[in-house]
Amino acid sequence: MHSLSIQFQNLTLWILPVIIAVLIVLYLSYRRGRSQSDWSFPVLILLRNVVFFCILVLILKPLISWEIRKNHKPLVVLFADQSLSMIAHNGISADSVRSIVTNLKDLIERHDAHVEILPFGLQVDGEVKYPTELSFDSDGTNISSVIDYCENNQGDWNIRAAVIVSDGVSTSGEDPLLLKMHPRFPVYPIGIGDSILIMDPAIIDLSMPSKASIGDSILIEARVLSLGYGNPTTVWLKRDGQIIQKKTIPTYQKSLASTVQFTTIPDQAGIAYYSVLIDTTHDRNPLNNEQKSLLRVNNNKQRLVIIQGQNSFNGRFFSLMAKTFPEMEIIDLLSFQGKWHTGSESDPFQMKWDAVVLFGFPSNDITENQLNQVSSKISQDRPAEYIQYLPTIVPDKLNRVFSEPVIRKHRLIESKILSVLCRINEENQNHPVLMNLRSEKQYKSDWADLPPVGMPFKEIQLSDDYISIIESGDQKPMPILSLSEADGIRKAFVSGVDLWRWDMMTTGANNHYIYTELMTSVLKWLTDKLSTSNLQFSLNKDIYLKGELAEVTGIITDIKGGIVPNAMLTAELIDAGNNSTNFLIQWNGVKYRGEIPLKSEGDHQIIISAASAEFNLGEYRKNIQVLRNSVEHQNIQQDVETLKGIANRTGGSYFTPDNYRNIAGVISFDSETHTSFHKLKLWRWPGIFILLLFVLIAEWVIRRISGYQ
Numbered sequence: 001m002h003s004l005s006i007q008f009q010n011l012t013l014w015i016l017p018v019i020i021a022v023l024i025v026l027y028l029s030y031r032r033g034r035s036q037s038d039w040s041f042p043v044l045i046l047l048r049n050v051v052f053f054c055i056l057v058l059i060l061k062p063l064i065s066w067e068i069r070k071n072h073k074p075l076v077v078l079f080a081d082q083s084l085s086m087i088a089h090n091g092i093s094a095d096s097v098r099s100i101v102t103n104l105k106d107l108i109e110r111h112d113a114h115v116e117i118l119p120f121g122l123q124v125d126g127e128v129k130y131p132t133e134l135s136f137d138s139d140g141t142n143i144s145s146v147i148d149y150c151e152n153n154q155g156d157w158n159i160r161a162a163v164i165v166s167d168g169v170s171t172s173g174e175d176p177l178l179l180k181m182h183p184r185f186p187v188y189p190i191g192i193g194d195s196i197l198i199m200d201p202a203i204i205d206l207s208m209p210s211k212a213s214i215g216d217s218i219l220i221e222a223r224v225l226s227l228g229y230g231n232p233t234t235v236w237l238k239r240d241g242q243i244i245q246k247k248t249i250p251t252y253q254k255s256l257a258s259t260v261q262f263t264t265i266p267d268q269a270g271i272a273y274y275s276v277l278i279d280t281t282h283d284r285n286p287l288n289n290e291q292k293s294l295l296r297v298n299n300n301k302q303r304l305v306i307i308q309g310q311n312s313f314n315g316r317f318f319s320l321m322a323k324t325f326p327e328m329e330i331i332d333l334l335s336f337q338g339k340w341h342t343g344s345e346s347d348p349f350q351m352k353w354d355a356v357v358l359f360g361f362p363s364n365d366i367t368e369n370q371l372n373q374v375s376s377k378i379s380q381d382r383p384a385e386y387i388q389y390l391p392t393i394v395p396d397k398l399n400r401v402f403s404e405p406v407i408r409k410h411r412l413i414e415s416k417i418l419s420v421l422c423r424i425n426e427e428n429q430n431h432p433v434l435m436n437l438r439s440e441k442q443y444k445s446d447w448a449d450l451p452p453v454g455m456p457f458k459e460i461q462l463s464d465d466y467i468s469i470i471e472s473g474d475q476k477p478m479p480i481l482s483l484s485e486a487d488g489i490r491k492a493f494v495s496g497v498d499l500w501r502w503d504m505m506t507t508g509a510n511n512h513y514i515y516t517e518l519m520t521s522v523l524k525w526l527t528d529k530l531s532t533s534n535l536q537f538s539l540n541k542d543i544y545l546k547g548e549l550a551e552v553t554g555i556i557t558d559i560k561g562g563i564v565p566n567a568m569l570t571a572e573l574i575d576a577g578n579n580s581t582n583f584l585i586q587w588n589g590v591k592y593r594g595e596i597p598l599k600s601e602g603d604h605q606i607i608i609s610a611a612s613a614e615f616n617l618g619e620y621r622k623n624i625q626v627l628r629n630s631v632e633h634q635n636i637q638q639d640v641e642t643l644k645g646i647a648n649r650t651g652g653s654y655f656t657p658d659n660y661r662n663i664a665g666v667i668s669f670d671s672e673t674h675t676s677f678h679k680l681k682l683w684r685w686p687g688i689f690i691l692l693l694f695v696l697i698a699e700w701v702i703r704r705i706s707g708y709q
Contacts, residue, residue: 009061019056040706047699054692057683064680072158074113074669077150078104081166081192082119082134083141084632088284089167089193094136097192100657101131101165104190107661111669113160122172124149139630141166142173143642150183150650161667164189164646168639171631177645186652188667189643190660198636199227200284204257206276206291206540210555210591211563212266213298220262222276222291226251234279237262239272266297269528271536284633287543293553294538298327302354302527305331305383307374309363309392317500318359318388321516322523338367349373353383355527360390362397375401382489384526389495391456404486406493409461417497418458421473422450422480428469433483433521435534435618453480453496460495481518483525490526534558534617535610537592545629549595552585556592556610556617567592567610567617576602576626598626 080101087094105115119125121138123145128134143166150162162183168191170176181187205223212218226233228251237245249258266272275292283289304322308315311334323330331348334341342348356378362371378385378401387398391412399405424434450470460478465486471477480499484491502515537554544550552571556564569585573596585594585608598604604624610617640654647654653666682688 004064004066007063007065009063010059015059040702043702044699044706047695047702050695051692051699054688054695057688061681061683064682065678067675067677069675073671074111074158074160076108076113076115076160076667077153077162078108078115078117079124079146079149079162079164079166080117080119080131080134081121081141081143081164082136083121083138083171084136084630085141085167085169085636086192087136088198088633088636089638090198092193094134096657097136097165098131098134100190100192100660101134104163104165104660104663105131107664108667111664111667113669118149120146139628139632140172141170141632143168143170143176143646144173144179147176147179147181147646150185150187151181158671159185160669161185161652161663162187162650163663164643165192166643167191167193167637168641168643169632169635169637170639170642171635176642177649181646181649183650185650186667187646187650188652188655188663189647190655190657190663191638191640191643192657193636193638195638195640198284199251200288201225201227201233201251201278202285202288203276203278203291204288206293208274208293208295210294210553211296211298213300214266214269215300216265218264218266218295220264220274220276222260222262223257224249224260224278225257226278228252235260236277236279237264238275238277239264241273266295269297269299271295272297273538284636285545287541287545287627288548291540292538293540294536296536296555296557298528299354300327301329302327303329303331303351304355304357304523304527305333305348305351305353306357306359307333307335307361308359309335309361309366309390311336312360312390314388314390314497314500315359318357318519321519322357325520325523328523328527335361335363335366335370338365338370340370349377353377353381355384355386355523357386357388358398358401359388360392362394362401363392364394366394366397371397371400379403384489385491386522386526387491387493389460389493390497404463406463407460408463409459410457411459413456413458417454417456419452420455420478421452422470422496423473423477424450425468425471425477428467430616431467431469431483432533432618433469433481433518433525435616451502453501454498455480455495456497457495462493466491466493481522483522492522492526533620534564535608535620537608537620537622539606539622539624541624543625543627544598545627546598546601547629548626549597550606550624551593551595552606552608553591553593554620564612564617567612569608569610571596571606571608573598574605574607575600576604601626601628 078101080097086092086097101117105117108115117128117131119128119134120142122140122142143164146164153159162185164187166189168189202225203222204225206220208220209218220237222235224233224235226249231251232248233251235247235249236243244264245262247260247262249260260276262276272295273292274295275290277290306315306319306322319330319332322328331344331351332342333348340348361374385402387406395407395410399407455472455478457478462479462482463484466479466482466484468477468479468482470481471479478495479493480496482493484493500515534556535554536557537552540551540553550573556567558564565587569592571583571585571594573581573583575581577600581596583594583596585592596606604626606622606624608620644654646652655663
């Protein structure tokens with residue numbers, strides 16, 4: 001506090017003798033008739049003086065004046081752009097921008113100056129203490145908010161300069177160069193990123209067949225938007241995530257699409273996922289750099305070896321049914337008097353087995369050598385397994401054929417074959433074997449009332465990996481058709497000796513050939529790993545940006561692997577808010593195709609179900625992620641003209657990450673003394689009236705207590 005002074009606004013000479021007279025009266029007013037030791041006398045004198053002082057203040061009207069001087073350190077305001085575009089530039093990362101801000105802060109503080117870090121995106125946010133708190137996640141940039149802040153904050157603080165760390169691209173608010181700029185301190189922009197526009201190369205289309213066989217030549221064609229500035233673009237072809245081919249194409253500064261073709265020959269059956277992607281270090285949207293689709297690859301021929309422990313009509317019936325498959329090569333192998341008999345010109349044990357069928361094998365007359373031959377071949381080739389469990393089979397020998405025992409418990413009926421009713425196991429009614437069968441024909445009445453079968457066992461228990469598909473209708477059901485898929489090997493177990501009689505015993509409309517179709521479905525499932533689902537779909541991407549189209553393509557197959565072009569499809573998209581949107585999927589002559597716009601962010605799910613007549617063919621589900629599509633990614637380049645314009649119009653200078661340390665040499669770090677003047681009109685101070693009232697009340701109370709009139 002400096003220059004304290006008091007001025008009386010209403011002081012005249014006649015007031016002085018009045019003041020003296022009043023003071024004498026106050027002193028003498030309580031002396032008479034009281035002891036000198038009376039405690040109330042000095043207190044009353046003091047209170048009367050305070051009353052008199054308050055009255056004098058009201059009469060004289062004193063004015064108290066003083067001034068306060070403060071010395072302010074220089075302040076530099078550092079505005080840090082934390083929009084998404086800041087870290088989308090080539091060679092720029094969040095850490096590199098934070099490093100620039102950190103170095104600037106340290107550099108300025110060495111000149112005994114204070115630094116205030118203010119992040120901004122769509123607006124100027126509150127101060128952050130450390131540069132590590134900068135997040136670079138804003139969906140927009142409003143540089144005009146920084147200019148407004150500089151215009152409106154020029155008061156008591158000693159702001160010597162403002163520094164803007166930004167790429168200069170403003171996506172919101174007014175054009176910074178159209179604003180009036182009259183800050184009393186200069187603004188120094190530091191430009192981040194390359195001034196050349198970052199292009200957005202993309203894979204815009206992918207076409208390829210949906211179905212092929214091993215050895216076919218497959219043409220995969222992609223349309224590539226190869227935007228760039230001279231550096232060639234590498235295009236990769238992947239199969240199941242592994243790079244198998246690559247090509248290099250030139251880049252263009254205009255939106256010219258190039259067609260890139262790859263030729264590949266699949267050598268393995270199954271569902272193969274092919275994808276075409278471009279190798280880009282940095283672009284505006286890296287999520288459009290890949291497109292993918294699926295290819296169903298079938299075997300040309302599957303070798304099925306049917307081994308019979310003894311010749312039976314049941315086995316011949318099964319063999320004739322299997323030979324109707326054009327994609328299967330059937331090898332019959334019959335054991336008779338310890339020797340093998342086959343119609344094949346070559347030794348079956350010198351061929352590769354894709355699937356093996358055991359009909360009544362091994363029986364009692366099978367030799368150890370034959371048993372070892374079959375066991376060794378199955379162990380070597382790991383074929384799919386079908387076991388027709390007839391009464392002639394010796395369970396212990398059967399378990400020795402395989403690496404793991406098949407039968408855990410059984411009890412044979414000695415007197416006669418037991419006739420039992422059949423039923424579908426409700427828990428497994430949607431198994432692919434039954435779904436494949438239902439996709440072929442309508443067997444609703446058969447499943448409702450299946451004919452009986454001859455069961456040679458009172459009790460049978462299989463290993464735990466088997467699940468029952470068709471079972472006896474007793475209270476303690478026995479397996480009739482059981483399936484397993486343990487260790488990657490598919491297995492079927494049939495224990496009904498006359499299951500083949502279904503063809504003759506079913507007489508209802510459309511119910512003929514049920515056994516043939518059921519066994520066809522079983523063989524299809526055993527030899528073709530694709531039959532786990534009739535629906536084989538894929539999306540062109542797993543991660544999308546909001547506003548993009550999700551494209552779904554695929555095929556639907558029947559029991560024999562043929563394409564079903566007339567299935568009834570229902571497709572829906574469930575967004576992050578659990579809202580459902582239906583969309584259309586249609587057959588285009590090659591595959592089923594559909595697309596749906598993604599209008600919101602978050603985790604989504606696509607669900608596709610297909611039906612043939614009244615039967616459900618299956619369901620496809622796929623989870624996808626939708627990210628926000630920020631306007632920040634639409635123009636990735638440094639706006640040098642805007643940043644230089646701000647510097648020129650405010651008296652500052654433009655800097656880059658290469659020379660920003662020179663800012664300390666151009667900023668004035670002078671301290672500033674700020675003087676503030678203050679006045680107090682004491683007679684207007686509310687405390688005077690409160691004090692006067694309080695003292696008068698206290699004086700009256702003490703006087704009454706002390707006995708004064």
